[in-house]
Amino acid sequence: MFFNKTAEQKEAAKKMKEIVKSNKAIIKKFEDEKKRKNVPASEYQTAMKNPDNILEIDNLHTYFYTDMGVVRSVNGVNIEIPQGKTVALVGESGCGKSVTSMSVMKLIMGPSGQITNGAIRYNRASGPIDIVKTPISEMQHIRGNEISMIFQEPMTSLNPVFRIGAQIEEAIMLHRPDVPKSDLKAQTIKMLELVGIARAEGVYASFPHELSGGMRQRVMIAMSLCCNPKMIIADEPTTALDVTIQAQVLELLRDLKDKIDASILLITHDLGVVAEMADYVVVMYAGRVAEQGTAHEVFLNPKHPYTIGLIKSKPVVNQLVERLYSIPGAVPNPVNLPNHCYFKDRCDKCIAACNGAIPELKTLEGGHKVACHLYTQGGH
Amino acid sequence: MSEVILKVDNLKKHFPIKGGLLQKVVGHVKAVDGVSFEVKKGSTFGLVGESGCGKTTAGRTLLRLHENDGGSVIFDGKDIFALNQKELRDIRPEIQLIFQDPYSSLSPKMPVGEIIGEAVREHKLVPEKELRNYVMQIMRECGLQDHHIDRYPHEFSGGQRQRICIARAIALKPKVVVCDEPVSALDVSIQAQVINLLMDLQRDRGISYVFISHDLSVVEHISDEVGVMYLGNLVEKAPREEIFKNPMHPYTKALFSAIPTPDPTVKMNRIVLEGDIPSPAKPPAGCKFHTRCQSCMEICKVTRPEYKDYGNEHFVACHLYNKQ
Numbered sequence: 001m002f003f004n005k006t007a008e009q010k011e012a013a014k015k016m017k018e019i020v021k022s023n024k025a026i027i028k029k030f031e032d033e034k035k036r037k038n039v040p041a042s043e044y045q046t047a048m049k050n051p052d053n054i055l056e057i058d059n060l061h062t063y064f065y066t067d068m069g070v071v072r073s074v075n076g077v078n079i080e081i082p083q084g085k086t087v088a089l090v091g092e093s094g095c096g097k098s099v100t101s102m103s104v105m106k107l108i109m110g111p112s113g114q115i116t117n118g119a120i121r122y123n124r125a126s127g128p129i130d131i132v133k134t135p136i137s138e139m140q141h142i143r144g145n146e147i148s149m150i151f152q153e154p155m156t157s158l159n160p161v162f163r164i165g166a167q168i169e170e171a172i173m174l175h176r177p178d179v180p181k182s183d184l185k186a187q188t189i190k191m192l193e194l195v196g197i198a199r200a201e202g203v204y205a206s207f208p209h210e211l212s213g214g215m216r217q218r219v220m221i222a223m224s225l226c227c228n229p230k231m232i233i234a235d236e237p238t239t240a241l242d243v244t245i246q247a248q249v250l251e252l253l254r255d256l257k258d259k260i261d262a263s264i265l266l267i268t269h270d271l272g273v274v275a276e277m278a279d280y281v282v283v284m285y286a287g288r289v290a291e292q293g294t295a296h297e298v299f300l301n302p303k304h305p306y307t308i309g310l311i312k313s314k315p316v317v318n319q320l321v322e323r324l325y326s327i328p329g330a331v332p333n334p335v336n337l338p339n340h341c342y343f344k345d346r347c348d349k350c351i352a353a354c355n356g357a358i359p360e361l362k363t364l365e366g367g368h369k370v371a372c373h374l375y376t377q378g379g380h
Numbered sequence: 381m382s383e384v385i386l387k388v389d390n391l392k393k394h395f396p397i398k399g400g401l402l403q404k405v406v407g408h409v410k411a412v413d414g415v416s417f418e419v420k421k422g423s424t425f426g427l428v429g430e431s432g433c434g435k436t437t438a439g440r441t442l443l444r445l446h447e448n449d450g451g452s453v454i455f456d457g458k459d460i461f462a463l464n465q466k467e468l469r470d471i472r473p474e475i476q477l478i479f480q481d482p483y484s485s486l487s488p489k490m491p492v493g494e495i496i497g498e499a500v501r502e503h504k505l506v507p508e509k510e511l512r513n514y515v516m517q518i519m520r521e522c523g524l525q526d527h528h529i530d531r532y533p534h535e536f537s538g539g540q541r542q543r544i545c546i547a548r549a550i551a552l553k554p555k556v557v558v559c560d561e562p563v564s565a566l567d568v569s570i571q572a573q574v575i576n577l578l579m580d581l582q583r584d585r586g587i588s589y590v591f592i593s594h595d596l597s598v599v600e601h602i603s604d605e606v607g608v609m610y611l612g613n614l615v616e617k618a619p620r621e622e623i624f625k626n627p628m629h630p631y632t633k634a635l636f637s638a639i640p641t642p643d644p645t646v647k648m649n650r651i652v653l654e655g656d657i658p659s660p661a662k663p664p665a666g667c668k669f670h671t672r673c674q675s676c677m678e679i680c681k682v683t684r685p686e687y688k689d690y691g692n693e694h695f696v697a698c699h700l701y702n703k704q
Contacts, residue, residue: 092567092568213431214656242430243635243638245430246638247637247650247652247653248652250640272642275646276641278644295644296644296645309569310568314568314572314597315597316641317597318625321601323579324601326576
């Protein structure tokens with residue numbers, strides 16, 4: 001038995017070496033592309049499909065080249081975010097929702113993580129650009145300035161050794177050179193007041209550990225808003241908070257969105273939060289979009305068996321059920337994804353077609369899109 | 381069914397705050413400050429509240445993982461805090477705990493069979509020869525495949541790990557299991573699987589649960605009776621139907637209205653509480669909730685409201701209902 005195992009291990013080691021070798025070649029190609037200097041603007045300028053959209057994610061593929069094999073975190077995702085609307089990205093952990101948002105910011109951790117295919121068209125004031133092709137030096141003007149991000153864990157995303165004031169001032173100083181140094185403090189305090197912090201002067205001089213979770217998240221929001229972004233990516237902004245504080249933060253986000261007329265890409269796994277905040281919903285499963293549509297359509301008339309299961313498996317207050325519905329099984333291994341529908345093994349509505357090719361996203365009535373074989377033959 | 385298995389009476393746990401050069405005790409964090417409830421045999425008591433309200437400390441103190449600072453816990457006719465070490469050890473298998481985070485509560489160096497079987501062997505619940513079979517049987521019961529018995533925790537997903545934690549608790553044939561946020565770290569679809577498992581085990585084995593959670597929808601689903609905690613005190617306690625249909629305490633009302641509903645057509649009249657939970661080291665005088673309460677009266681700032689029964693086993697501590 002002992003010898004068997006070593007033979008097995010040898011086999012695995014050999015396989016891993018091969019993977020590492022092939023990964024190296026692929027990664028080098030992408031990294032060389034990234035390192036190019038003085039990329040002409042014409043290379044990344046593009047045209048929007050629909051000029052009313054602020055962001056169009058088109059057939060995005062983000063892969064991670066690990067020693068165990070290629071992890072296809074985002075595997076052909078299409079999302080459109082109209083100007084001034086909130087789009088929610090829902091899914092379980094590991095479905096690729098955070099990687100999608102990181103791709104938009106071009107913050108994918110290299111060298112193993114690479115955007116391999118697709119386009120992210122961003123409707124900039126000076127003309128639309130394709131973020132995938134935009135060089136990092138140009139991205140630095142966009143990050144924080146035009147597209148900003150609110151992270152999940154406010155304690156780990158604030159620097160514990162600097163005062164709150166200094167951390168917000170830094171963002172203003174970097175991105176808005178027009179603000180004179182003497183105005184920095186006034187500007188920072190104005191931002192803190194905007195997010196509903198009562199004693200802004202006191203918070204300005206505090207360290208992160210002196211604040212409660214809700215306050216810290218407000219500071220994070222203030223920081224992300226200080227450059228008047230056109231788009232905000234909120235990655236699980238309320239997951240670490242209590243319900244009462246969550247209610248405060250959601251109220252604040254809704255309020256601010258109208259005040260500064262920004263679009264929001266909201267990433268969450270809480271269906272309740274989605275129903276409250278979002279105009280459009282995108283449901284992701286194993287790196288692909290399972291279903292998308294308006295919030296009304298997706299919640300009241302869900303089509304994909306995964307969405308139906310997700311909605312049914314969440315207990316709702318004042319709606320008692322004898323037994324919760326649960327989706328059997330678990331998410332497939334992202335290294336060895338099957339070549340049929342990824343949800344097939346957990347699905348209770350499987351048909352013969354499910355053994356075939358991976359279903360494509362198909363438009364039903366009212367802009368409702370679903371990737372499921374049940375709906376490919378024009379009805380079920 | 382109505383037999384009381386666990387009776388918690390005015391339980392208190394104060395943690396000292398040390399300060400100054402000589403590390404003198406300069407104050408106390410009153411984490412649990414007089415909590416009373418009963419758990420009936422085969423039923424579930426849900427304990428809800430925001431983070432820092434003392435629900436986890438309450439759960440741990442009633443297992444005597446912390447020594448108490450007043451009050452008593454009567455389990456099956458015995459006062460847990462009056463037992464000596466030997467007696468306490470004998471009673472341990474009957475009252476078990478499931479932790480929140482299945483990633484940090486399983487030893488990474490132990491195979492699953494050892495994790496589940498260790499305490500069983502220590503307490504000599506089954507003969508050594510049958511131990512392995514017994515562990516396999518428990519694993520099957522908890523929805524794990526029994527041939528995984530020699531695997532290590534890192535080979536399992538989050539939901540499976542929580543099943544291992546549940547199996548570890550269930551293997552000792554407990555009468556009461558304290559579940560401290562058992563599903564908070566899990567995804568929605570996995571959460572439903574674990575909740576169903578807990579409820580099946582309760583039905584088959586007649587276990588009583590103390591279910592600690594901040595997720596009200598989960599608590600409503602699983603509990604027979606619900607207690608709402610705020611800053612170390614129970615502010616309201618009632619049977620499930622009663623408390624969700626007719627919440628009385630302003631904090632409970634705000635808490636319930638803050639839950640987002642997964643239905644975009646529902647527009648709720650949300651009560652948004654101002655500010656944060658006060659520090660438990662310096663709780664406000666009078667009613668502890670008065671700093672955030674929307675129906676605060678003069679009396680609330682001075683006198684602490686009494687915790688009284690207002691019919692239908694509905695206990696509330698609030699001055700609003702004291703006038704009648």
